[in-house]
Amino acid sequence: MTDDRPRAAVQTHELMLALVRGPALAVATLPLSILLFVLSVISIALIVVGVGVFTTPLVLEGVRTYANQRRYLVDKWGGLPVPPPYRPFPPNLREGVVGQVERCTLLLKEHATWRDLVWLPADMTAGFVTALLPPLLPINHKLTKTMLEPTKEMLLARRVEQLYETRHDAVDSSAAELRRIERDLHDGAQARLVAMGMSLGTIEALVERDPVRAKQMIAQARENSAEALTELRDLVRGIHPPVLAERGLPDALRALALRMEIPVEEDIDLPGRFEEPVESAVYFAVSEVLTNAAKHSGASRVWLDAVYSQTPSGPMIRIAVTDDGKGGADLDSGSGMRGIERRLAQFDGILAANSPAGGPTMITMEVPAAPIDPGPAS
Structure with a gap:
């Protein structure tokens, strides 16, 4: 009983x-x-x-x-x-x-x-x-x-509106990225290659009557070719970093933390590989936030935390970037933060900032994503 x-x-x-x-x-x-x-x-x-x-x-x-x-x-x-x-x-x-x-x-x-x-x-x-x-x-x-x-109709209408906005932002971001690539090619590698072509024509004319001058110009052309190659590599790295393509998001974020001007303590617990567009969006969003912290916050140290978890709404990548700077960061204070927000919104991701005057500043990002390759079992 x-x-x-x-x-x-x-x-x-x-x-x-x-x-x-x-x-x-x-x-x-x-x-x-x-x-x-x-x-x-x-x-x-x-x-x-x-x-x-x-x-x-x-x-x-x-x-x-x-x-x-x-x-x-x-x-x-x-x-x-x-x-x-x-x-x-x-x-x-x-x-x-x-x-x-x-x-x-x-x-x-x-x-x-x-x-x-x-x-x-x-x-x-x-x-x-x-x-x-x-x-x-x-x-x-x-x-x-x-x-x-x-109501279901209201939720559906809101979802359609969000998809329209993110599609519009994606088109704008793609157009802006294409303009950046064209500008970098025109001002950098293309200009150097044009100069090399002109130099080679001059060298051809000088080979017989002024060999010494021709050798000097050949050396200069070699330097220009090396610089053009470096600029092309940097441009490709800006489109999709090699470490991201070869080793995935966890190692790419660790490499990003090591390259920062101020010390970054990282705690990254992400499984394997994710879809390439998601990895790219998260990588460049974190890169922008870390760069902002190094340039504008006056911080002496930054903490980068990235975890993967199962939530009631599905699998999620959660990232927090915290610095001990002066605070005062605002999502509406500049185009950079709005650009990050638009980049993440294309994947239904969100960006939030907690930055009281005097600090510290915490920027959090959440992006729905499931690993496509969970990697080796630990």
């Missing part, structure tokens, strides 16, 4: 919590839901006379704050995660009256805004009743989740 006392104790504890939480939620639900719904209706109606253009964004952002708080309570009390469905505002949103009109338009075009407004009457009626009666409180968790979580 099993002892049901622990289970009964848990149920009693949950009932006591519901007796406290339910009435408190009901007291807050009714006035806030009514107030926000009435203000939203009035403000939207006043758009036709111009006043609502300025009041509607404020009211709707208040509705979002209220809805997000309820999402938080549903997760905390009921263990039902409800992610916010809102799309971020574009970074180039203008200021002033024009920007206010754009903000109002974007909010009203957002499908999640209207779902919030439909949820408010349900919250002030069914939500109020289910919160007032403690046994029905779980229904109130579930009702809120159903009405406030992103």
Whole structure:
């Protein structure tokens, strides 16, 4: 015969919590839901006379704050995660009256805004009743989740939008890379090869009448050819480093750490090989972050950590670059960091910065990736 006392104790504890939480939620639900719904209706109606253009964004952002708080309570009390469905505002949103009109338009075009407004009457009626009666409180968790979580259509639309943006960024990055290669070839190796061709023509004319001068020019041409070869190798290394192609991402990152101007302590635990485009993106992202730390942070030491792990969303490469510099780094402070962010976004990767004034700075990167060759068993 099993002892049901622990289970009964848990149920009693949950009932006591519901007796406290339910009435408190009901007291807050009714006035806030009514107030926000009435203000939203009035403000939207006043758009036709111009006043609502300025009041509607404020009211709707208040509705979002209220809805997000309820999402938080549903997760905390009921263990039902409800992610916010809102799309971020574009970074180039203008200021002033024009920007206010754009903000109002974007909010009203957002499908999640209207779902919030439909949820408010349900919250002030069914939500109020289910919160007032403690046994029905779980229904109130579930009702809120159903009405406030992103729909499949919203998630699909957001995914399509993200794919469009990353495709656009990939095209731009490829075009910029091609322009860089063309510029480096034109200004470097091509110029030296043209000069060599001219020198060889002059040498041909000088071989018989001025052998000494011809020998000097031959030596100079040899030096130019060696320099052109070095520049071509550097250019190829910039496109795809040989160590990355030959030995994979772990050894390439270790080699990158050794070449830095300041000491870099590395802790790299990555298995085998990954897809070549992923390896290249991660390598150049880490290279850019390390270079920024060496040039701009004033740091005396950098720590590079790279691990591979299985997460609920799938296999993931996680990288952290930490320095003891002056801090103050910002994802929006320069094109370099935005370029890294765009490079990783092509593979659904993300970039985050934690850099308070005075330091330290930690740049973290996550890229979904599974090894295609796990390497030898350890």
